Amino acid sequence: MSSRRNFLSGLGAITAAATAASVGKVAMAALPEPVIQTTPDTMPPLQPNTGRPYNPVVTLNGWTLPWRMNNGVKEFHLVAEPVVREMAPGFKAHLWGYNGQSPGPTIEVVEGDRVRVFVTNKLPEHTSVHWHGQRLPNGMDGVSGLTQKSIQPGKTFMYEFVARRPGTFMYHPHADEMTQMAMGMMGFWVTHPKGRHPQIQEVDRDFVFLLNAYDIDPGAYTPKISTMLDFNLWSWNSRVFPGIDPLVVRKNDKVRIRIGNLTMTNHPIHIHGHEFQVTGTDGGPVPHSARWPEVTTDIAVGQMRQIEFLADEEGDWAFHCHKSHHTMNAMGHDTPTLIGVDHSGVARPITNLIPDYMAMGERGMADMGEMEMPVPDNTLPMMTGEGPFGGVEMGGMFSVVKVRKDQKPGDYKDHGWYKHPAGTVAQEWTGNAAEPVRATSMGGKSMPLKQRNQQEVEVQIRKPVGKMEH
Ligand SMILES: [Cu+2]
Numbered sequence: 001m002s003s004r005r006n007f008l009s010g011l012g013a014i015t016a017a018a019t020a021a022s023v024g025k026v027a028m029a030a031l032p033e034p035v036i037q038t039t040p041d042t043m044p045p046l047q048p049n050t051g052r053p054y055n056p057v058v059t060l061n062g063w064t065l066p067w068r069m070n071n072g073v074k075e076f077h078l079v080a081e082p083v084v085r086e087m088a089p090g091f092k093a094h095l096w097g098y099n100g101q102s103p104g105p106t107i108e109v110v111e112g113d114r115v116r117v118f119v120t121n122k123l124p125e126h127t128s129v130h131w132h133g134q135r136l137p138n139g140m141d142g143v144s145g146l147t148q149k150s151i152q153p154g155k156t157f158m159y160e161f162v163a164r165r166p167g168t169f170m171y172h173p174h175a176d177e178m179t180q181m182a183m184g185m186m187g188f189w190v191t192h193p194k195g196r197h198p199q200i201q202e203v204d205r206d207f208v209f210l211l212n213a214y215d216i217d218p219g220a221y222t223p224k225i226s227t228m229l230d231f232n233l234w235s236w237n238s239r240v241f242p243g244i245d246p247l248v249v250r251k252n253d254k255v256r257i258r259i260g261n262l263t264m265t266n267h268p269i270h271i272h273g274h275e276f277q278v279t280g281t282d283g284g285p286v287p288h289s290a291r292w293p294e295v296t297t298d299i300a301v302g303q304m305r306q307i308e309f310l311a312d313e314e315g316d317w318a319f320h321c322h323k324s325h326h327t328m329n330a331m332g333h334d335t336p337t338l339i340g341v342d343h344s345g346v347a348r349p350i351t352n353l354i355p356d357y358m359a360m361g362e363r364g365m366a367d368m369g370e371m372e373m374p375v376p377d378n379t380l381p382m383m384t385g386e387g388p389f390g391g392v393e394m395g396g397m398f399s400v401v402k403v404r405k406d407q408k409p410g411d412y413k414d415h416g417w418y419k420h421p422a423g424t425v426a427q428e429w430t431g432n433a434a435e436p437v438r439a440t441s442m443g444g445k446s447m448p449l450k451q452r453n454q455q456e457v458e459v460q461i462r463k464p465v466g467k468m469e470h
Pocket of ligand 1: 234266321322323326
């Protein structure tokens with residue numbers, strides 16, 4: 001038990017809590033104490049001090065579940081339960097998750113480990129856990145009704161199998177999935193190779209997170225569970241920018257990022273300043289001959305991707321989903337296009353009635369990020385975040401890979417913004433700028449436009465004269 005305490009203390013704010021009384025004292029004696037975590041901070045890697053050695057991962061805004069060894073079996077205890085998740089500072093959601101958080105804790109094991117997972121259900125309805133991507137006995141696959149009885153509220157089930165295949169996996173319910181996944185029930189699973197593996201490289205930093213999405217009305221706390229496509233919060237591990245921690249690395253580190261998608265749409269995940277290779281999926285490592293360089297990889301629904309790169313360019317590099325609506329928070333998805341519309345005449349009478357009213361959108365939507373527009377309690381502006389040069393105008397699935405030459409090995413702390421060497425930042429040109437020559441064309445020579453007696457349509461363009469100077 002003492003070794004178990006040691007790594008508990010290493011995890012900071014983790015507290016052990018007793019299970020529900022319904023589990024009973026006798027059963028408790030045989031169950032590993034469930035470990036509960038409530039802080040949304042990224043916890044340092046959990047160094048294994050029992051079982052086979054491995055290089056642990058870091059869960060973005062999350063943590064790894066401690067285990068106990070019981071006669072050579074690695075035992076974990078998951079508790080499915082309602083949780084309060086801070087999705088970003090100032091915005092909390094009432095979700096369902098595991099062991100105090102959504103997503104649940106990451107489970108890390110080693111290829112060949114015999115694993116026993118106790119699952120206690122403290123939800124108001126039945127559940128089950130499916131171990132996505134694993135080779136296991138059919139009866140351990142966690143599909144309610146098909147391979148097992150569902151776990152009723154207050155009951156504890158036991159899953160047991162050997163982690164046969166090294167790689168990147170996840171877990172989620174296979175019971176009332178629409179509700180339970182929309183409420184945030186999911187978690188990451190990593191099976192480390194038991195020794196050197198020809199297709200699994202050793203890396204210096206290994207980050208993991210899940211893509212998830214919620215539909216929470218501004219001012220509300222509970223996600224709408226019947227939403228299929230129109231989510232307003234696109235999150236990584238149930239966090240949205242600016243609440244997602246940066247991925248801090250040391251210059252020339254070999255970096256692996258493992259990502260799983262449990263939303264209802266695909267996410268093209270994009271990195272700036274580096275190229276990566278997809279080195280694995282939930283089906284296993286990708287053979288070397290099948291890898292190619294990319295800066296964006298699309299992650300479809302239910303898929304996992306393992307990307308790897310050499311972090312050899314110092315700086316603060318944006319890392320995000322490339323769907324522009326997925327780097328926005330609530331409140332902006334249904335706004336009408338007002339670019340070019342002069343509503344100054346309308347704004348004044350409205351302001352007399354509603355003092356907080358702001359005319360927005362005439363010049364684009366950047367004002368939304370710039371101005372302190374009043375928002376209801378418990379939600380976030382559509383685009384936000386202050387960088388060293390001003391507003392970043394982002395939200396949702398956005399973070400920063402911070403590459404620093406003075407970052408210590410094993411240090412994941414964010415030490416502030418990158419200090420750019422003199423002369424390496426884009427800046428205003430103050431010399432003379434010649435008017436560009438504008439060419440007119442009637443189409444290419446091979447297929448010239450048919451001349452018709454047609455009236456020319458003239459589009460009125462309203463230029464933002466006088467409003468550019470701030
Ligand atoms: Cu996306």
